[in-house]
Amino acid sequence: MVVNGSRINFPDAQPFIDENGRTQVPVRFVSEALGADVGWDGKTKTVTIEQGRNKITLVVGKSEYTVNGKTMEMDTTVLLLEDRTFVPVRFVSEVLGANVEWNASIRTVYITTGGTVPTPSPEEGEIRYYDGIAFNPATDVDEFGRMTIEKSQEFLLKMADQLAFVKENGRYYIVGEYPEIPEEFEWAVGIGINLKSGGRRNFSTLTARKEYLIPNEGSFKKDTTGLIDINDIDSFGITISVLNKDINE
Known part of the structure; x- marks a missing residue:
């Protein structure tokens, strides 16, 4: 994993690809490499990630999450393994405004920070994010059911x-x-x-x-x-x- 040109070392818990094909990283990576503040509520198994005015809330084992109070859904979950909390790196990084690229030939994730956090549109319909791309079925599908x-x-x-x-x-x-x-x-x-x-x-x-x-x-x-x-x-x-x-x- 490379962040802003620097390779990241994981001294203990290592990243892995989960059953949904998503790269999971230790939550401490988010705070140390991406500069966000991370909180953990052991009773509710809830992770909070804050950076500037932006706040993400995730619950272990659930696909629903919130971004600045807006409920959304992803295709994987936060995982708790051997007392370590893992989060999907692409989802968290892109919501925080970073650009994420995957080089399949060398199996390396490249993250570039400094982008902008995607803001849900006020248009009618429920907005969901797919690999960091906002999709609203009310505005992004034509009358024939085709994606615009x-x-x-x-x-x-x-x-x-x-x-x-x-x-x-x-x-x-x-x-x-x-x-x-x-x-x-x-x-x-x-x-x-x-x-x-x-x-x-x-x-x-x-x-x-x-x-x-x-x-x-x-x-x-x-x-x-x-x-x-x-x-x-x-x-x-x-x-x-x-x-x-x-x-x-």
Whole structure:
């Protein structure tokens, strides 16, 4: 984990990825690395995180939390393990205004502080945050049930930053980590590779061919060795979409 260019050492309790695919860190990291004040109520198992005018309240084992009194929900929870309290680093950092990036190829979280805390819009509808992106179903979905272009671009850009081609031990992989999106939507990704020899390889979340199939949720590492020759690649194109699960287009 790297904060503002400096690698963070964890002398005792170590970060880990929970069953929901979220990176959990000891709560003391929030105070020491992000400069926030952290409080703990052992009776109610409640964590409070304050920085400036902003206050976050979380309860161990619950997905609901509050930001400056506004109730929201995340897809994971605060955890209490061996008397250590762990919080989801992306959620807490982005609510505090930090920018969080995940490099899947080296499994490292990069955090840059100094941003602004997202403020819920007064528009009608319940606002929820997905990987730090505010989503309001009343304003971010069109009359056909599709996510608006403006809102989908936010998710697509985040996904594009978390998709890469990597080489490890002489093998070539497509690696990616999907950002969290609203439950009624799903990811669709297509990667077309044009070969100098005239052929084409299409990796997709929708293909029926297992050797070219990539997952459409969570994180993945697709081995392409034997399917393509890296020296034979002429060009490639990537298509990323957010689709409503109930709409077949």
